[in-house]
Amino acid sequence: MIAAFVSEFYLLQIAGILHLLVASVNFFAPRKLHYQDNLRKVTPIFRDIFVVQNIYIVMILFVMAGLCFLFGDELMGRSALGRFLSGFMAFFWALRVMLQLFYYDPAVKRQFPVYNGLFLTCYCYLTALFAFLVAFPRG
Amino acid sequence: MSQLIASSLPILIRLAGIGQLVLIVASLAIPRVLGWKEETAKLRPLTRQVFWTYAGYIWAINLAFGLLSALAPSWLLDHSGLAAAATSFIGVYWIARLVIQFTYFDRHDVKGRAPPAFLIGGEAALVGLFSVLSLIYTLAALWNLGVIAA
Numbered sequence: 407m408i409a410a411f412v413s414e415f416y417l418l419q420i421a422g423i424l425h426l427l428v429a430s431v432n433f434f435a436p437r438k439l440h441y442q443d444n445l446r447k448v449t450p451i452f453r454d455i456f457v458v459q460n461i462y463i464v465m466i467l468f469v470m471a472g473l474c475f476l477f478g479d480e481l482m483g484r485s486a487l488g489r490f491l492s493g494f495m496a497f498f499w500a501l502r503v504m505l506q507l508f509y510y511d512p513a514v515k516r517q518f519p520v521y522n523g524l525f526l527t528c529y530c531y532l533t534a535l536f537a538f539l540v541a542f543p544r545g
Numbered sequence: 546m547s548q549l550i551a552s553s554l555p556i557l558i559r560l561a562g563i564g565q566l567v568l569i570v571a572s573l574a575i576p577r578v579l580g581w582k583e584e585t586a587k588l589r590p591l592t593r594q595v596f597w598t599y600a601g602y603i604w605a606i607n608l609a610f611g612l613l614s615a616l617a618p619s620w621l622l623d624h625s626g627l628a629a630a631a632t633s634f635i636g637v638y639w640i641a642r643l644v645i646q647f648t649y650f651d652r653h654d655v656k657g658r659a660p661p662a663f664l665i666g667g668e669a670a671l672v673g674l675f676s677v678l679s680l681i682y683t684l685a686a687l688w689n690l691g692v693i694a695a
Binding site for chain 2: 439441444447449450451458459460462465466469472473476477480486488490491494497498501509510511513514
């Protein structure tokens with residue numbers, strides 16, 4: 407049981423690192439996906455909203471990483487709030503898996519198959535981990 | 546004063562939650578009012594998809610804040626480190642949103658998209674809500690950190 411607890415702790419540390427990696431992608435995406443060229447075509451308010459949304463998502467990802475690093479006990483079910491947050495993150499990443507599989511542009515996924523595979527693996531890992539923590543709390 | 550704030554926090558958090566739930570319902574009108582469909586049609590497919598994905602996620606995050614606050618305010622006020630972190634983050638989230646409203650968004654674009662009274666009233670309501678949310682969660686964070694005591 408102690409071994410299981412310790413392994414979940416390390417799995418959460420890995421999850422924290424993955425959150426940071428996903429957040430970092432948002433710093434490269436603007437150039438890779440030609441955001442500047444795209445956003446020249448839209449109105450200023452829309453451009454502002456797009457930028458703010460990106461910043462907020464990166465902020466959320468950093469916060470989720472922080473939760474993994476600093477509040478592992480709570481996320482594993484020691485507190486109701488922690489379990490709620492694990493449940494939210496399970497939903498967050500499960501939705502992301504669905505979007506990656508069924509919504510994002512297939513042509514781009516074919517163009518970058520390695521990235522697509524890596525992202526999908528990352529999202530599946532995070533979904534499975536947080537779903538497990540919700541289903542089997544250690545509290 | 547501290548005692549008044551401390552005793553009021555559970556109901557204030559619950560009201561903040563309801564406010565956020567009202568916001569997410571009202572925000573369903575924003576894409577139509579701001580013409581997002583026409584704007585996103587000008588973007589490349591993947592950029593368009595990223596925009597809608599991020600918009601959806603932010604909506605879901607606001608929903609999570611709202612449900613958590615409205616249904617379980619005690620979880621956010623239990624003096625734990627996690628409660629302090631959560632209320633601090635939500636406070637920063639809404640303070641930043643308030644600052645962005647005044648310092649970053651180019652609101653001149655919005656003129657003409659709806660009746661002026663609707664736009665002015667809508668912005669006043671949003672700013673009022675963001676201000677109240679910022680205050681409530683900041684007070685909650687201070688409570689959790691022990692700065693405000695019963």
